[in-house]
Amino acid sequence: MRKPVIAGNWKMYKTLGEAKEFALQLKELQVDSTKVDAVICAPALFLDQLVQATKGSFISIGAQTMHEEKEGAFTGEVSGHQLKDLGVDYVVIGHSERRQYFNETDESVNKKVKSAFENSLTPIICVGETLEQREQNETETIVSNQVMAAIEGLTEEQLIQSIIAYEPIWAIGTGKTATADDANDVCQAIRETILDGFGEEVASKVRIQYGGSVKPENIEELLSKEHIDGALVGGASLQADSFVKLLEAGANA
Ligand SMILES: O=C(CO)COP(=O)(O)O
Numbered sequence: 187m188r189k190p191v192i193a194g195n196w197k198m199y200k201t202l203g204e205a206k207e208f209a210l211q212l213k214e215l216q217v218d219s220t221k222v223d224a225v226i227c228a229p230a231l232f233l234d235q236l237v238q239a240t241k242g243s244f245i246s247i248g249a250q251t252m253h254e255e256k257e258g259a260f261t262g263e264v265s266g267h268q269l270k271d272l273g274v275d276y277v278v279i280g281h282s283e284r285r286q287y288f289n290e291t292d293e294s295v296n297k298k299v300k301s302a303f304e305n306s307l308t309p310i311i312c313v314g315e316t317l318e319q320r321e322q323n324e325t326e327t328i329v330s331n332q333v334m335a336a337i338e339g340l341t342e343e344q345l346i347q348s349i350i351a352y353e354p355i356w357a358i359g360t361g362k363t364a365t366a367d368d369a370n371d372v373c374q375a376i377r378e379t380i381l382d383g384f385g386e387e388v389a390s391k392v393r394i395q396y397g398g399s400v401k402p403e404n405i406e407e408l409l410s411k412e413h414i415d416g417a418l419v420g421g422a423s424l425q426a427d428s429f430v431k432l433l434e435a436g437a438n439a
Pocket residue numbers: 195281353357358359360361397398399400418419420421422
């Protein structure tokens with residue numbers, strides 16, 4: 187059985203004080219970390235403090251993007267090498283907002299994924315279709331192509347460690363969730379893509395999350411589906427009580 191992984195993506199929300207307060211609230215709570223992996227992907231500017239504040243707890247810290255080079259003249263960017271040095275363990279790569287507003291492409295996503303592994307970071311690789319693509323029945327083709335491009339050149343071992351997040355763009359921050367069955371169908375298509383390239387054993391081990399308006403009210407149904415192994419959550423990860431409910435659902439899935 188694959189261990190569920192629940193990751194909060196805070197996007198460009200929270201001040202340092204609010205982030206520390208959140209970490210304090212979480213530290214008081216008990217979540218069975220043998221049953222669920224819990225990750226907070228925070229803005230880069232307070233990753234350091236969050237790593238320190240959550241040390242020894244069930245929470246791991248992730249970044250929301252990274253540059254593929256180790257260092258260089260890339261104003262405003264942060265490298266995987268720098269993230270690892272802070273004690274960060276995860277990094278979101280290829281989020282649709284990065285693809286849309288910051289020109290990330292399948293090619294740059296692949297480079298970042300490889301660089302994440304070079305720096306011992308676990309990539310959460312985001313894929314997903316637009317509403318228009320869904321209406322034209324292109325979802326599975328688009329998503330499978332994004333996955334193939336992102337994982338190109340990875341070893342089996344690296345692929346098994348990767349997390350893939352299926353996030354239909356039309357469901358992000360809109361309150362519109364894909365139905366659990368629709369989300370499961372696309373996650374299954376992703377697994378079949380991996381199966382075609384890497385075989386059954388690898389495909390059966392890769393964890394695939396769903397993301398897009400996940401909240402405490404709908405997470406149980408999503409996680410009950412065979413191919414959904416967790417969630418990447420924006421809005422509902424911003425409050426500690428709501429995030430904990432998501433983690434509990436993960437631990438009980
Ligand atoms: O983009 C998302 C997570 O990466 C989803 O955001 P929402 O949960 O706010 O829809």
